Amino acid sequence: MTRVVLITGGSRGIGAATARLAAERGYRVGVDYHRDADAAEAVVRDIEKVGGRALAVQADVGREEDVERLFDEVQSALGPVTALVNNAGILERQARVDEIDAGRLGRVLSTNVVGAFLCAGAAVRRMSTRYGGVGGVIVNVSSRAAVLGSPGEYVDYAASKAAVDTLTVGLAREVAAEGIRVCGVRPGLIETEIHALGGEPGRVARLAPGVPLGRGGSAEEVAHAILWLLSDEASYVTGTLLDVSGGR
Ligand code: NAP
Numbered sequence: 306m307t308r309v310v311l312i313t314g315g316s317r318g319i320g321a322a323t324a325r326l327a328a329e330r331g332y333r334v335g336v337d338y339h340r341d342a343d344a345a346e347a348v349v350r351d352i353e354k355v356g357g358r359a360l361a362v363q364a365d366v367g368r369e370e371d372v373e374r375l376f377d378e379v380q381s382a383l384g385p386v387t388a389l390v391n392n393a394g395i396l397e398r399q400a401r402v403d404e405i406d407a408g409r410l411g412r413v414l415s416t417n418v419v420g421a422f423l424c425a426g427a428a429v430r431r432m433s434t435r436y437g438g439v440g441g442v443i444v445n446v447s448s449r450a451a452v453l454g455s456p457g458e459y460v461d462y463a464a465s466k467a468a469v470d471t472l473t474v475g476l477a478r479e480v481a482a483e484g485i486r487v488c489g490v491r492p493g494l495i496e497t498e499i500h501a502l503g504g505e506p507g508r509v510a511r512l513a514p515g516v517p518l519g520r521g522g523s524a525e526e527v528a529h530a531i532l533w534l535l536s537d538e539a540s541y542v543t544g545t546l547l548d549v550s551g552g553r
Contacts, residue, residue, distance in 0.1 A: 306439075309383045310535065311335035311376065313366050313424055314393030316345035318497030319446060322524035323390055323531050324348050328357035330532060335379030335386065336361045337393065358383060366393045366420030376427045385438070388535050389428040391421045391469075392446040396462040398504045405461050417465035418472075421445055425476055425487075433483040440484025444534045445473045446527075449493045449550045459503060466491075470546055477544030486543040488534045493550025494521040517552030 310327050314320040316338035324334045325348065334352055336359055338345035345361035352359040360382045364375035380386055395416045397409050425443055432441035450459075451466035470489055477487035494516060500508040509521035530549045533539055 306387070307333065307384050308388065309333045309335065309379065309386050310388040310390060311337065311379050311386050311424075311428075312390040312392055313337045313364075313375075313420065314339070315390075316341055316348055316361070318499060319492065319495060319524045319527045319531075320390070320392040321348050322528040323392065324359065325351055326525070326528040326532050327535075328352040328355065328359060330536075332388070333357070333383040334359040335375070335383060337364050337366070337375055339363070339365055339393070365416075366424055367415035369423055372420075372423045372427050375424075376431060380431070386428065386431055387439070387441045389424060389441070389443045390446065390531055390535075391424050391443065393417075393420055394446065394448075394466075394499070396459045396499060396502050398502075399458045401457060402460050410461055413459075413461050413465055414468075417462070418468045421469050421472055425472060429476075429480055429483075429485060432485050433480055435483045438484070442535050442539075443476070443485065443487045444531050445469050445487070445489040446531070447473070447489045447491045447546065449491045449548060449553060451491060453553075473546060474544050481543055486534075486539070488539070488542060488544070489546040490527060490530050490534065491546055491548045491550065492522065492527045493548070493553040495524060495527055496521050497524055515553070516550075520551065522549065522551055 315336035349359040364371035432438040448466040450463035455463040473489035
């Protein structure tokens, strides 16, 4: 069976590493991005260079019409989507809860929570045996922040990831009998550009000494965990949240 994975936020960081590794493993890859078309096209080119197939699609995961178009475009170009990696995520400048306004909450929750729900729903409508599909796998990219709370940095972001964890557990049980497994990964401190959004590009280096393994992680290390959860090797794993955090 042709395996087609749609990766939201597949253009940079953890999503891009997952896209490249998925292609290496034989998946066709739908690379969703929001603003940075060049980054998305670069991932597609890398995949095509090694003989794989990929498509970049611009879509804001927080917008229902974008999500439907995203799934339809990937399906038309690459075939029925058999896997979803709900990876797109944002955070905003480090702040205390008493400094966070409704505008910021709306933006963070739109991408991290509404986006994850909309994409999961769109995937279920295409994969579930209830809708005539053949099943599939969804991996939600959460964060250790869901457990640690990110005090003084972004409790809003941490809370959005706790919602993603609850989505994972609830949806896994909802669709387990319909051929769909749903799992989550909770990365710790990973070297990507997301920390610059918080106003501290060097955050991983500052906090690395407190990680039991003594360092930050790479996007590729998270990608390996995601690819395992997507694979048949994880056929009896659903509703599981896998920490990829060096012990933090
Ligand atoms: P990143 O390097 O900042 O990349 C974020 C990706 O998400 C980009 O491809 C971006 O596309 C896309 N994106 C952002 N908003 C979007 C939207 N509304 N619709 C569609 N795509 C959107 O981030 P990252 O560090 O790889 O993070 C990936 C995931 O891992 C996130 O969910 C994050 O919360 C989680 N995570 C990261 C860490 C870490 O330490 N890095 C730790 C725990 C969890 P554009 O460039 O086009 O905007």
